[in-house]
Amino acid sequence: MVRGVVFFDVDGTLVPGTSSGQHLAELLGHAAVVRDAEAAYSAGTLTNREVSVIDAEGWAGHSPAEVRGFLESMPLVGGIPETVAWCRDNGLLPVLATLAWDIVGAFLCDRFGFDRACGPRLALVDGRYSGQVTEHFDELGKRDFAIAVAEEIGVPLARCAAVGDSRSDLPLFGTVGLAIAFNATPAAQTAAHTSITGNDLRAVIPLLSTGLL
Template structure:
């Protein structure tokens, strides 16, 4: 029986110091475009939709198999498999709530055992990416995706946790019972209930464990709640 879910961000959280989009763009040959676009998103001058459109153009003519090969070299923090396994032992479904492209989420689900993944989709025509976006996905979509997963599981969002690092995680942080900022920006830290840092995802496990076993009037930090 599933007692809740833990939603993990990808870029900046599982993928440290860069993004899956930037990593793939480096290999696909449009790194400068994505670097500028992601900087614009971080600064609030570009929407996620605008970034996706610019990035998608660089995928034109490539096959899903080609991109899958590139994902084998995706930089990742340590401890992902162990953290996923811990969640499952606690009857918590590990889920990817991310703005990363659908092939990234699919790859990480298959490699580590996450139950589901969100994300925008690229158009494929005759076996190749066309350079167009088939389905956009933004930060409110990330929250709505997570709430949909919770509803399908029949669990209260208050029994779910989210782990992320940036402003795209804020809507989801406000919707769950525990929000953990991991290697996060100041904006994400200020919106989270707890924070952790380091190169190993297992740094979040004490926070998750404390939250699971806390008495109702004790918050995740172990301090009496106001």
């Protein structure tokens, strides 16, 4: 029986000190462009739609299999499999609520057992990325995704938690019953119910245990 849902952010939370977008851009050859675009998003001068359009151009001509291979070397915090297992053992559904590309969320779901993920989608033509975005996603979409998941599962949002670190988590933090800022920006810490730092995701388990169980 599912007692609640825990929504985990990816970039800056599961992927420490950088983002999945920057990691992939390094290997795809457009790192500087993505770094500048993501900095502008963090500063509030670009929307995630604008960042996605900029980033997508650098994917043109590459295949999903090639990108999935690049994801194998993506840096991740420790303790992800253990935290996912703890959630499931305690009736909490682990879900990715992220603005990372859909292939990133799918990779992490397959690798660690997250139930599902959201995120923007890239267009494919003849099995290769075209450099266009087919589905945009922003911080409000992330919040709405979480609301829809909770409704589908049949649990109140008061029985849901979000673990995140930055601007894209703020609307979701204001919606769930427990918002945990993990290695977060000052704005995210202010918006959260509680904050913690560390290099292992298992640090959030006592907070989830106290707040949801």
